[in-house]
Amino acid sequence: MITLVIHGGAGNITPAMMTKEMEAEYDAGLKAALDAGYDILKGGGTSTDAVVAAIVELENNPIFNAGRGSVFTKKGLHEMDAMIMNGKDLSAGAVSGVRNIKNPIKLAREVMLHSGHVFLSGSGAGEFALSRGIEQAKDDYFFNKQRYEQWVKIRDSDFTQLDHEGDNLKGGTAPNTDYKFGTVGAVAFDTEGNLAAGTSTGGMTNKRFGRIGDSPVVGSGTYANNNTCAISCTGHGEFFLRAVVAHDVSCLMEYKGLSLHEACNIVVKDKLVKMGGEGGLIGVDKYGNHEFCMNSAGMYRGMRNSEGREEIAYYGQ
Numbered sequence: 001m002i003t004l005v006i007h008g009g010a011g012n013i014t015p016a017m018m019t020k021e022m023e024a025e026y027d028a029g030l031k032a033a034l035d036a037g038y039d040i041l042k043g044g045g046t047s048t049d050a051v052v053a054a055i056v057e058l059e060n061n062p063i064f065n066a067g068r069g070s071v072f073t074k075k076g077l078h079e080m081d082a083m084i085m086n087g088k089d090l091s092a093g094a095v096s097g098v099r100n101i102k103n104p105i106k107l108a109r110e111v112m113l114h115s116g117h118v119f120l121s122g123s124g125a126g127e128f129a130l131s132r133g134i135e136q137a138k139d140d141y142f143f144n145k146q147r148y149e150q151w152v153k154i155r156d157s158d159f160t161q162l163d164h165e166g167d168n169l170k171g172g173t174a175p176n177t178d179y180k181f182g183t184v185g186a187v188a189f190d191t192e193g194n195l196a197a198g199t200s201t202g203g204m205t206n207k208r209f210g211r212i213g214d215s216p217v218v219g220s221g222t223y224a225n226n227n228t229c230a231i232s233c234t235g236h237g238e239f240f241l242r243a244v245v246a247h248d249v250s251c252l253m254e255y256k257g258l259s260l261h262e263a264c265n266i267v268v269k270d271k272l273v274k275m276g277g278e279g280g281l282i283g284v285d286k287y288g289n290h291e292f293c294m295n296s297a298g299m300y301r302g303m304r305n306s307e308g309r310e311e312i313a314y315y316g317q
């Protein structure tokens, strides 16, 4: 059994806000990511490589809030977070607040494999990227008209905004905004039975003070452990951080013997809801079973496995 599961962000995704053209764009973007990752698994490649390949595809697509399509910070910059984790040996690599890196997930993998550390931030992560020959991109590569307009509407306020929240700003009432969706993630189960998880994001529009979300934090937005599952989250990071979501799912499986489905439901649809944390996650367990779970209206998501199952969906369950 091999399985690949991906997401392109959770939030207020409803049929009313999607057009046929948007659906076609997201279909194509998610399918390209599934193709890229699944080809690696099919060829006997590792779950880690499959996760990176799928995420690179999503990072290169400006419709998602990661890599090229990352949202703007308060200062009008793009500061990205990413993380990868290998369930075989619990090795992990993460970066936060990185700028001008074309594919932050590749830098995260480089941190995991070659830095001797787990988590690098800001300028130090940038220095490490240069030393490892990681591909850079100029500011204009990350410019995106829609994201720019989204930011312009709130840049003079103290609001921050998840790019999939629309009018629901943090800290007050929002102006009307067009918005897109999009932190990205992937989890995979390979022919050797190894699990891996990765997540990449531009974070929240108008974020400042070096704000870091859950995505690059081990056990919060991303976690993989061959004994249990691989998880990648998307949603309001402040809640996912405090709820240690990805590791909590793994713990419920490891210590309570729950299935992936049961564990995800408890964490996302009960614990997070009680805290007020909106979002969702994707997961795969040590048998290759997959899970999509959300408490938001929708989540861009897709999966493919060696039993011939394939799915791409957006709206809530």
Ligand code: ASP
Pocket: 009, 010, 162, 163, 164, 182, 183, 201, 202, 203, 204, 212, 213, 214, 215, 221, 233, 234, 235, 236, 237, 238, 240
């Ligand atoms: N969880 C991400 C963050 O808070 C955002 C998202 O998933 O859209 O940075």
